[in-house]
Amino acid sequence: MKTFTWSLLTVSSSILSASSFSFSPPPASKKTAADLSKIPIVICPGFGNDAIDYTNPLDQGEEYGFVNALIKRGFNPDLIQVLPLKRYEWIRVAGGLFDIPNFYTMTCTPEGLGYGWYIKRLRRTIEDLHQKSGGERCLLVGHSAGGWLARACLGDGSWNVEQINNNNANISEDNTARAVDRVRALVTLGAVHKPPEKEFEATCVTRGALKYLNSEYPGAFLSNEGISYVSVGGDAIVGKEKQQQKEVAGADDEEKIGSEQVNVVYKDRGEGSASSVAYTSYAAVSGIGELTGDGVVPLEWTLLEGSKTIVLDGVLHSINEAGTTLPTDKWYGSDAVLDRWLPP
Secondary structure, three states: OOHHHHHHHOOOOOOOOOOOOOOOOOOOOOOOHHHHOOOOEEEEOOOOOOHHHHOOHHHOOHHHOHHHHHHHOOOOHHHEEEOOOOHHHHHHHHHHHHOOOHHHHOOOOOOOOOOHHHHHHHHHHHHHHHHHOOOOOEEEEEEOHHHHHHHHHHOOOEEEHHHHHOOOOOOOHHHEEEHHHOEEEEEEEOOOOOOOOHHHHHHOOOOOHHHHHHHHOOOOOOHHHOOEEEEEEEEOEEOOOHHHHHHHHOOOOOOOOOOHHHHHHHHHOOOOOHHHHHHHHHHHHHOOOOOEEOOOOEHHHHOOOOOEEEEEEOOEOOOEOOOOOOEOOOEOOOOOOHHHOOOO
């Protein structure tokens, strides 16, 4: 993925967990393969990602895909749906420029011109899979920006079936349900769950949409209705400014500085190292570069208040080392990592 893509996406584990996670509340005993085969899953891609990134990442073969890893664990391939999305479609986020004056006053909403298209498509995908599964509630897995956009999709919990396909449909009791009737749980992977620190809010790439989401539907907003929330964050790379690299490399204690291979790539490109690339990314997300995280999103920003939080040591943000085409088996959806957050 190109540098500009992941840098646009980037904009402490002290957050307490306030709810437990199960696929279908109330908590049940250990799931069997037969149970899992009935659960529909919708994967919500992150900013800049294409649906193929979750089925055949970097053209390595489907055996390396997130979807295949889920199938190996007993989920039904016919009930796993990646939100249909092409990489070029993310240019539609630029439509927010015409959301006047909201774009320029940092008061955009998730359903505005910038992101509304994604949310509408996600609701339609959930509805279709809910029907296909015979009325089973879906498990949403939101990767990166797909995590906060999935929260926005759930919104206040209302679910107008007719309006999903027809914006002009009237709202009535006959066609209105609750999100909990369609969704059982939301798991977010490396998602950004809050805007930058207050003094840096003007740099938020969502132009106020994330702030609005946290104001109107904060944290695990629908947990009381029966939707479970889990937020997963990686603790793999400590951000350091480029000029601090000698200090990082010579540290006596074990540092989270990335693989030798990717550091060679960054050095050859004049970008320093994984630590300096992470510093830039974390600063874009939070306003603070010297944090730890998954190489793109700082850990503290990935943990949703009120959710069950899971911190994964050594886990990276996506299918590739940030800003390169180097594949990695250390990202959230890889076969080697999946069991560290997916409940049995």
